Amino acid sequence: MLDQDLARIHAHRSNLHRYRRLLKTKLSDIERHFIERRLAEEQAALEALAADAFPVALTLPRTPSASAATGAER
Template sequence: MTDEEIARLRAHDSNISRYRRLLKTNLSDLERRYLEQRLSEERSAVKNLDHPPPTPRKEHGQSV
């Protein structure tokens, strides 16, 4: 894992911790839905760092 990937992972982990902490507070339904969506996005980003999507293969005669 590169230094850049480690930095990204730390940033995502920090955001996840912050969103989880905020979800324990008194929030409106709208605020709660927003934080839950952001938390889901951060978790997906962490998964993508662990397992990046496959790079499209260049077919003969086609450009990517």
């Protein structure tokens, strides 16, 4: 299952790269709107897949720890 998820993540990342590269070219308004919409859809799909495949999120505390605060005061 993990191999399939990683392959899908790779496909989404490749699509995102391609769409970003296309946006740097000369496009009609209709083409640009389509590419921007697809870019947003791919980004959302990648985020959803990553959250599903890797549900554990590591977050850093927003406030400095007591040891870091005392070290900064010296």
